[in-house]
Amino acid sequence: MACSNHKKPSKLQYDSLVVQGVPARENEYGSIMPPIFLSSTYRFEDINTQGPYEYIRTQNPTREKAEKLMATLEGAQHAYGFSSGMAAISAIFETLKPGDHIISSANIYGGTYRYFTDCFAKNQIDYTFCQDLNTLTAADFKPETKAVYLESPANPTLRVVDIAKVAKLAHEHGAIVIVDNTFMTSYLQRPLDLGADIVAYSATKYYGGHADLCAGFVITNDDKLAEQIAFIQNTFGATISPFDSYTLIRGVKTMSLRLDRQLENVKYVIEALQQQPGIQKVFYPGSYSAEEAAIHAKQATGSGAVVSFEVAPTIDLGQFFEHLQMIDLAVSLGGVESLMCQPTTTSHEPYPDAELAKIGVHENMVRFAVGIENHNDIINDLTQALQQAQRN
Template sequence: MDNEVHRGFETLAIHAGQEPDPTTGAVVPPIYQVSTYKQDGIGGLRGGYEYSRSANPTRTALEVCLAEIEAGTRGLAFASGLAGEDALIRAVCKPGDHVIIPNDAYGGTYRLFAKVAEPWGVEFDPVPLLDVAAVAAAVRPETKIVWVETPTNPLLAIADIRALAQIAHDAGALLVVDNTFASPYLQRPLELGADVVVHSTTKYIGGHSDVIGGALVVADEALGEQLAYHQNAMGAVAGPFDAWLTLRGIKTLGVRMDRHCANAERMVEMLTRHPAVREVLYPGLPGHPGHDVAAKQMRAFGGMVSFRMESEEAAVRVCERTKLFTLGESLGGVESLIEHPGRMTHASVAGSPLEVPADLVRLSVGIEDADDLLRDLRQALD
C-alpha cells in the first residue's frame, strides 16, 4: 500500500495488506483454507507459498496490516499472544540470559517466565517500571530484554516507553512492549523507541471475543527475519480463519476504541464519587502517578478500569451482582466484562511478588450504551 498517499490509521486498518482479490475483485481477502500449494516445478513457488505453516495468504494479509498500523517493518501472527511471547523469548534469549519484567505483569506472562523460561535457564526480575531508576539498577550484563506493559494488567500502571528504550539500548538489550491494553490506535511503541511490540490480538484488535490470536511487530528487518524463522520452526501460527477474523476486527478498531474510551471515562467519573469505592485506577485521572506520561504517549486513556473496594468480600460481591457487565475473563471485546483478578486472571501469581490486591475489581468497558452500563454498575455497588 502507498503510505505516501494513505497514512491515516483508519485507512491503513481497512486497506493495508488487503487489496481487492486479483482474480475475482473481492474487496475482502479470501480465507485460504489450505495446507499446501502446487509448485511450478521443483522450487518454483507461486508467490512464495509452499506450506501454510510457513506462510498463508490470509495470514500474510493480517501480518502486513499489523506492521502498518504499528508503524513496523514486519508483523508476525501467532496462535495466541503467549505463543508469540514464547517465540520471542526463545529467539532472543539463551540459558544464562536475564529479562526485566513489570512487577505487575499479566499473570500469563509471569507464568511463562517463572514456569517455562526460568527452568530453561533464563532469569528474570520483576521491577516497578514507573521507577526508571529502579529499572536501570536492575540491568545486568546478561540482560537481553526489558519487557514492558503499559498500561499494565490489572493495575493500569504506566511506563515511559522512550525513557526505558534508552536504558535498554544503552545496555545492549531490546525493549519489548506489550501493547495489548492500549492497541495500536491509542499507542505506537515503535515510534517511541521500542524494538518489538507484543499483542494478544484476542483482545482489542480482534475485538469481538470470537478468536484467539497473538502478534509480534518489529522495527528492525533483521530481527523480523530471526523471529519469522522461529515462528516457522516452532509452528504456533495463526490459522487462516483466525487470521481472517482478526483482520476483520482491525477494520473497526479505531471507531471501537473511541467508544471504549468514552464509556470508560463515564464509568470512572461515577466510580470516583461512589462511597463504596476506595480507589479508582485509571491513567486518565490527573492524580494517577502515570497520568502525565500517558498523556504524552497515548491518544486516549483506554477502555480498561480497575478499582478497589473496602474488602475482598465486597469486591467479589460487586462482580457477582452485575447483569450487563458479564462476569468473565479476557477483555477488549465489544461487550463489557467484570472480573476479580485475584481469583481469576491473576490467580497464577498468588503468593508471588506480582500478587494483586484481593479487593481489586477489573472492568473491560464495552461499547454498549453508557447509561445502561452506569445503571448496572451502580446497582451492583449499592
C-alpha cells in the same frame, strides 16, 4: 509468508487505514474482503520449482494479509501472526539464549509471569522483576542483560512506564525493549516510535474486538530480530489460522469506531465509580501519580478502555458479580461487550499472594473492560449491583 519491507498507503489517517489497510485492489478477483485460503498445502510447478506458497505452517495468503495489515497499522516493517498472545510472547522469549538476563516490570499479565517463573529456569535464563521501571538505572543492568520487558499501562493496575526513557537506558547497555501493547493498540500508543524494539499483542482483544478469535502478533522494525521471529514462527508452528486471520481483518475495520466509543464510555464510568460509596479506589492510566499521568499523556493519545477498582469492605464481591444483569463476569477484554473479572482468581492467578500484594493487586480488586453499550446502561448496572451487594 512473513511480512517484510511493507509500506503503508500514503497520507491515510489511522481510522482510514483500519478500513483500507488490506486494499481490495490487492485481493484476488477484486473481492472487497480477502478470501480465506484454507488449503494446507500447495502444488509445486515441477520437481525444482515451488510457487510462492508451499505449506500452511510456513506461508498462507490470508495470514500474510493479516500480517501486512498489522505492520501497516504499527508503521512497521515486519509483523508475524501467532495462534495466541502467549504464543507471540513465547516466540519473543525464544530469541534469548542460556546465560542471558532479562529485566521485567513486576506487574505483568499472569500468563507472562508464569513464563518467567516456570520456563526461564529450564532454559537457563536469568531474570529480575522491577517494581517500578521508571526508577530503572544503569546499576540494574548486568553484562548479560539482553532485554527489558514491560506493559504500559500494566494489567490490571494500569501503572504507566516511560517507554522512551527505558528504551534509551536499555540501548545504552546493549539491551532491547519489548512492549506488550495489548491494552493500548497502535491506535493509542506506538512503542516502536518511542524506541522500543519489539511490540507484542494479544490480538484476541481490541484488534479482533468481538470475542470470537484467538491471535497474537510480534511486530518489529529490526531485520535481525524479524529473521529470528520468522524462524521461530515456522519452527514451532503456533501460527494464526487462516480463518482467524480473516476474522481479524474484518474486526480491525471497526477498531477505531469501537475504541472511540469505549474511550467515551470510560470517562463516564470513571466518574460514576468515583462517586460510588461502595468503591474505595479507581485505577486508570495516570491515576497512580501526577508523574505517571504526565508520562501517559506524552506517549499515548487516550486512556484505553480498561479500568480497575477496589470495592469497599462493605461490599460482598461475590454478590456484586451475582447481581450484574448486563455486564458479564468473564476473562479477557477488548470486545464490544463489557466484561469484569477478579484478577486474583483469573488473569493473575499464577502470582503468589505475596507478589500480588507487592504490585498492589488484592482480592477486592475488579478489572473492568468497558464495552460499547450505552454508558447510562453500564453505570445503572454497576450501581444496582453495588447496592444489592451491600453487606447488612
